[in-house]
Amino acid sequence: MKKLSVLLMLLLAVAVFALPIFAQSEDRDYDSIAPEDLNGVVVTFWHQHTGTREEQLMEIVNEFNETNEYGIIVEASNQGGYGDIFQKITTALAAGGGDLPSLVVAYQNQAATYEVVDGLIDINPLLNSPVWGIPEEEQADFFESFFNADVFPTFDNERLGFPPNRSMEVMYYNIDWLNELYEAGAISFQGPPTTPEQFYEAACAAVENPFSGATGENAPTGYQLSADASRFAAWTFAHGGDIFDYEAGQYSLNSEAAVEAMTFLKSLFDAGCATEVFERFGDQTNFGAGTTLFTVGSSSGMPFYRSAVEEGAGFEWSVAAIPHTTEEPVQNIYGASVSIPVTTPEEELAAWLFVKYYTSPEVQARWAQASNYFPVRASAAESLTEYFEAEPAYATAFELLQYGRSEPPVPGYDPVREEMAAVMMAIVTGEDDRDIEEILTELNEFANEELELASMGME
Amino acid sequence: MxxxxxxxxxxxxxxxxxxxxxxxxxxxxxxxxxxxxxxxxxxxxxxxxxxxxxxxxxxxxxxxxxxxxxxxxxxxxxxxxxxxxxxxxxxxxxxxxxxxxxxxxxxxxxxxxxxxxxxxxxxxxxxxxxxxxxxxxRGKRVRQRVSTSSIVLYTVMTFLAFIAMMPFLWMISTSFMTLGETINRTWIPSELQVCNYYEAWDTASFNIYFTNSLIIALTTIAGLLVVSILAAYAFAKIKFIGSGTLFTILLATLMVPQIVVMIPNFLVVNGQVFPIPETRSVFPFIEFGMGRDFSWMDTLAVLSVPFMGSAFSIFLLRQFFVQIPHELWEAARIDGAGHLRFLIQIVLPISRPAILTVTLLTFIASWNSLLWPLLVTQDPEKWRPITYGLQAFSDEAGTQIHLLMAGAFITILPMLILYFLTQKTFTEGIATTGLKG
Known part of the structure; x- marks a missing residue:
């Protein structure tokens, strides 16, 4: 599967570079477009949302269609998952850009890949436009780390996306079980673990002291790792490092912090205090059944954790920062933004006007509650007071946003992510028993080769 | 008396x-x-x-x-x-x-x-x-001698069959569970949640996708059979210059992964490479051209036509056709039959197992496809297949496993029915075309 994905990336890259019919990136003069020129302009919006998120998004879209003064029509449609959309966009770019949507959900690294062939517009001119933009004082309302995540130094600080929401890697923990462990004298601290040592202590204690309210029949385990690049990054960040050296413009997957993080996780596995996840979202399931004390995953999964616990063992649970060696937590924040592919000036402007509406404080507050994503504007957060009270875990996670750091917004990150997950699993399970630093150095070389390949053609 | x-x-x-x-x-x-x-x-x-x-x-x-x-x-x-x-x-x-x-x-x-x-x-x-x-x-009891080795063999085979069936049984069992039962990893639901099927069908708009998939599969099969049967017959029964070379080239295309031809196929159906017929024009006034107006995106043609030429199907049918005795052709010639009549009246009736095998394999491939349909359809209401509907139960952070399994069972049901109906001839088809392992 991994090889297939890498092959696909290579093929797409080759196809993108080989074809001469690329979309033209031009200097647009959006300010000269008259409002009446936008009447009847159709904005096709490709997204990945399903279920209640899709329903809420459609409500927002319909509301915009009914209320916008320009007569713009947004047509939002689900186009599969993130990977499917990425594939569709790269293929459409390869085919000359004729079938590109007006607006598309894209992770930063995906946006970077599209921009290698000038597939996206720079949103800065629209954002700062005196006619169509967002005033500077309103721009200050956006959380800085979210707002800047879509500015790409590798592309002359172009803004290739705009954030409608964000998520974060958090540690989910069973409060009742931790209390039981503390009362039984199995652990020496109260509350969630804040350091890797405390995490290790509790995880191993959990194996010996099963949760009294567990409803699942699985053997108790302290931590279930679902190997993923975001988890790799989260644990590395928490160990005081990064997976990308922004000064050198190269990956640093073999940094000291990364080696320490992987060594720590391996020690948990070696001691029998952690296990791997064998099925998709299996850690959520076991957590809900009260047989897994800790999991690490996206904050956007909270509704699923809530259902799992309510339908499962029914205990008190919450989220906390990833246990860290740094003085303050360092949290991996991520989330797909929306990017505007190069189409016509009117279509691009119309897409932007929808984005502006989508990220307005009132819409953001509704979107955050329905999607369980974090809003990107401080004023939206202010109107979430009642929601914070109703969802204490969400409120806790929200407090951690100030400690955010992001994964690298570089082209070609997708195959690297797959390799990172595979290597992570090979290390912790002992499948690859070489020295961890040696394995990570090999991974780093692969990642940098991918980066070089994906950056081919960039000026 | x-x-x-x-x-x-x-x-x-x-x-x-x-x-x-x-x-x-x-x-x-x-x-x-x-x-x-x-x-x-x-x-x-x-x-x-x-x-x-x-x-x-x-x-x-x-x-x-x-x-x-x-x-x-x-x-x-x-x-x-x-x-x-x-x-x-x-x-x-x-x-x-x-x-x-x-x-x-x-x-x-x-x-x-x-x-x-x-x-x-x-x-x-x-x-x-x-x-x-x-x-x-006479009250005679018919008995069959059963040897010890047979008992051992059948026990082992039953055990292996059970292991092979486990994921399938788990899927069925989970599809009748509550979410709580899936979380607590029970094997058998305490009460059958038959409503999961209704909910899955309703939530994922399966009525639309089911119909789409059926139409796509049937159209593909019809086109594929016409192309494959004619091509296979030509390779098996007609001697022409370069037939061997052509057949070798055809076989060589089997080695090319589908993913490699994905973008070229996309360019073709998008009207970027050479003129293609406009899908809205009516026979015999078919208009050919290139560019967006001729693009097949979001049409039935884009989901069926590219799969009507299958090297594997041609190969499989050709293997069956070559086994048909030459004397039959000679007899047909004496009776005044040409190649087309011989193919229709003699070859096809005796090639039922191979044709059914091709039909079944094509149906499965068409029914299961997702990557290509997602690539060439933009409107979710138009021509998206049933496999797309399954995505309704999963998102980036979690899944509703009981509904997903109910949806999965609905999805595979037509394939199961088709397989059970054609099981005998399917096995026969595989066994008589030199494809068995």
Whole structure:
């Protein structure tokens, strides 16, 4: 599967570079477009949302269609998952850009890949436009780390996306079980673990002291790792490092912090205090059944954790920062933004006007509650007071946003992510028993080769 | 004259009539029970009329064998009416409790029996074939020697079959569970959550995607059979310059992964490479051209035409066709037949296993496809296949496993039915084309 994905990336890259019919990136003069020129302009919006998120998004879209003064029509449609959309966009770019949507959900690294062939517009001119933009004082309302995540130094600080929401890697923990462990004298601290040592202590204690309210029949385990690049990054960040050296413009997957993080996780596995996840979202399931004390995953999964616990063992649970060696937590924040592919000036402007509406404080507050994503504007957060009270875990996670750091917004990150997950699993399970630093150095070389390949053609 | 008393063995038709009577009686009993045990339910006229009509049809057919065929059809029609009625109740309420659930499904089973009684009529003939009347009258017990090695072999095979079936059984079991039961990893649901199927069908708009997939699969199969049969016949039976080389090139395309041809295919159907026919034009006024106006995106053609030329199908059919004796062709020639008549009247009838095998494999491939349909469709309401509907139960952070499994079972059901219907010929097709391992 991994090889297939890498092959696909290579093929797409080759196809993108080989074809001469690329979309033209031009200097647009959006300010000269008259409002009446936008009447009847159709904005096709490709997204990945399903279920209640899709329903809420459609409500927002319909509301915009009914209320916008320009007569713009947004047509939002689900186009599969993130990977499917990425594939569709790269293929459409390869085919000359004729079938590109007006607006598309894209992770930063995906946006970077599209921009290698000038597939996206720079949103800065629209954002700062005196006619169509967002005033500077309103721009200050956006959380800085979210707002800047879509500015790409590798592309002359172009803004290739705009954030409608964000998520974060958090540690989910069973409060009742931790209390039981503390009362039984199995652990020496109260509350969630804040350091890797405390995490290790509790995880191993959990194996010996099963949760009294567990409803699942699985053997108790302290931590279930679902190997993923975001988890790799989260644990590395928490160990005081990064997976990308922004000064050198190269990956640093073999940094000291990364080696320490992987060594720590391996020690948990070696001691029998952690296990791997064998099925998709299996850690959520076991957590809900009260047989897994800790999991690490996206904050956007909270509704699923809530259902799992309510339908499962029914205990008190919450989220906390990833246990860290740094003085303050360092949290991996991520989330797909929306990017505007190069189409016509009117279509691009119309897409932007929808984005502006989508990220307005009132819409953001509704979107955050329905999607369980974090809003990107401080004023939206202010109107979430009642929601914070109703969802204490969400409120806790929200407090951690100030400690955010992001994964690298570089082209070609997708195959690297797959390799990172595979290597992570090979290390912790002992499948690859070489020295961890040696394995990570090999991974780093692969990642940098991918980066070089994906950056081919960039000026 | 043989005065030995012959045991009663119902005829094929009588067996079906007895089955009809049995189902009708069961339906009457269960509807009576539901009427008596549930306050306010009342006597359901639809079901009672169905049961009584079934009983009458059964009795008429049994005592008038010459009418049996017609009474059988009548029973099937009222059985279908009963099935539709139960589906309506299920869709409207989707909630039954305690013993009523059992009665409901028993009654539904009985109406299905009325509908399906035409199929069970074959059973007695099989009995006759395996055991003669003489054997029965003499009380002779037919025994087959069973060796120890056979017992061991069958035990191991049963065990392996069970292991192979486990994921499938787990899928079915999970599809009837509550979310809580999936979280607690139970193996068997405490009560069958049949509503999961209704919810899955409804949530994922399966009615649209199911129809789409069916149309796509049938169109693909029709086109593929025409292309593959003609090509395979040419490679097998007609000698022409370069046939060997062409066939080798064709085989070589089998080695190219689908993912590699994805972008070239996309460029072709998008009208970027060479002129393609405009899908809205009507035969014989087909307009060819390039560019956006000629693009096949979001059409049935884009989902079926690219798969109508399959190297594997041509290869498989060709392997079957070459085994057909040359003497048949010579005889046909003497009778004045050309290649097309020989193909249609001689080759195709005896190539049924191979054709069914190709049909089944194509259906499976078409039914399971997702990557290509996602790539070439933009409007979710148009031509998205059933596999796309399954995504409704998962997102980036979690999944509703019980609904996902119910959806998955609905998705594979047509393939299972098709496989069971063609199982014998499918195996035969594989075995006679040199593809077995």
């Amino acid at each position: 043989d005065n030995t008393k012959r045991p009663f063995i119902p005829s094929r038709a009588a067996f079906a009539d007895l089955f009809t009577i049995g189902c009708s009686v069961m339906l009457l009993i269960t509807s009576w029970y539901m009427w008596q045990s549930v306050d306010g339910m009342g006597m359901n006229l639809n079901i009672v009329v169905t049961a009584i009509a079934g009983l009458i049809f059964g009795l008429i057919g049994y005592y008038n064998p010459n009418l049996s065929r017609w009474t059988s059809i009548g029973a099937a029609v009222i059985g279908l009416n009963g099935i539709l009625y139960y589906l309506t109740i299920y869709a409207e309420t989707c909630q039954f409790e305690g013993t009523l659930t059992f009665s409901f499904w028993l009654a539904a089973l009985a109406t299905s029996g009325l509908f399906g009684q035409v199929v069970v009529s074959r059973a007695p003939s099989q009995v006759k074939q395996s055991m003669t009347t003489q054997d029965l009258t």
